[in-house]
Amino acid sequence: MSATMAALAGPVAASLGSTGQTPTGEAVLFWVLAPVMVVSALGLLFARKTVHAAMSVVLVMISLAILYIAQDAPFLGVVQVIVYTGAVMMLFLFVLMLVGVDSSDSFVETITGQRWIGLLLGTGLAVVLVGVVLNAAGLQPTGLESANEGGNPGRIAQVIFGDYLFAMEVVGTLLVTAAVGAIVMTHRPRLTPLVGQRERADARVARLEQGEILTPLPAPGVYAxxxxxxxxxxxxxxxxxxxxxxxxxxxxxxxxxxxxxxxxxxxxxxxxxxxxxxxxxxx
Known part of the structure; x- marks a missing residue:
């Protein structure tokens, strides 16, 4: 599927780089995927069930991957599907199924005024996005061919593991620290003392007078x-x-x-x- 989309998106991106105008195919693709992404994003905010919200995020990520490929970024589109949609979001779904989230959860705000803070930050982000769109209306794409010289994945690898190697190592360290912190925060104290192998063996020996059998019993039907x-x-x-x-x-x-x-x-x-x-x- 990704190979087919890459083959279709290559001429589209080439036309965009040469003329500076969005071709008809890419425009149609955008206007088809944009409403789907907006509806899915709203589903993330207003869905009553957590699993439905997670599936909305999956739909947004897949649509983003298609747009990335249409913009002559096949590596980023494939990573979007394999890593984020196929690994991270599936991990979220498995966690939701294991932990379980239902209507009995408390929706009381633990931080006073967090809704107003979120509304203020969301408004600021919307203003920034509108400003970016307005300023980018007359821009012409430049440097696309030189950026992908030698292949898109190769150039991305050179930039990530060459120019920004230290930043990538820092991000990796932060992710590992976050994973360890999540494990520590989700650890729950034991309600009863830990019973080890020695304690279990002593308890079985103490129950000998009650008919406890220390040795394993033969399987049914043995000697019969x-x-x-x-x-x-x-x-x-x-x-x-x-x-x-x-x-x-x-x-x-x-x-x-x-x-x-x-x-x-x-x-x-x-x-x-x-x-x-x-x-x-x-x-």
């Missing part, structure tokens, strides 16, 4: 001439280990006795139980 999950395994003494059957099957009453799959084993088990009962009575 069956590998079915609903048949109890047999212990070293030949008796069924009921706990080896999954708890869900035992609650549903779907556990089968050993006699259903091995009659001799069931007979031996019954004899063992009878002998144990006689010894206990004699004792």
């Amino acid at each position: 001439t069956s590998n079915a999950l609903d048949v109890a395994a047999l212990g070293p003494d030949g008796l069924p280990l009921e706990a080896s059957v999954p708890r869900v099957l035992r609650i549903r009453g779907q556990e089968r006795p050993v006699g259903d799959v091995s009659a001799p084993t069931a007979t031996a088990d019954q004899a063992e139980i009878t002998a144990s009962s006689d010894e206990e009575e004699q004792a």
Whole structure:
């Protein structure tokens, strides 16, 4: 898709650089995408559901990528789709799905007067944008061919990692610091003490008198001439280990006795139980 748009946008940008006038194709593309971007931006502000607001941002970013490619900046358009739309915004969506944002969240302003401050800053930004548009009405594009000499990605790499290497390193450091700060700020204190492996082992040993088994139980069906999950395994003494059957099957009453799959084993088990009962009575 990006290759097709780049192939279509190349002649458009070349015409813009040679004549200084926006060609018809680019004008049509702009007037088609501009309302979509404005509606999506308004959806970001007025959407009641956070996921809908995030999807509005995705639509704005994709439209920006198309306009970048139309302006003979294919590398910037591809980065806009791959990095911002495909990685950053998808990360936002995953965070929203994991954390969950619903109508129960508090909308009380924690900073007094932040709406008025936001309105004032937004008005100032609108004035600046209007001034830029008015001043750029009679400008002629120059230096586009020299800026893209050797290929657009190569020239961008030379500028970023050559002329502005220190600035890029500073921005990278700030991003890493912001990520670490976000992790620290989202950390929640434990409501209960941390239980480690040693504490868990000591607790299991303390429950030996209550019938706790330290060693892992055989899988269901072991030594019972069956590998079915609903048949109890047999212990070293030949008796069924009921706990080896999954708890869900035992609650549903779907556990089968050993006699259903091995009659001799069931007979031996019954004899063992009878002998144990006689010894206990004699004792």
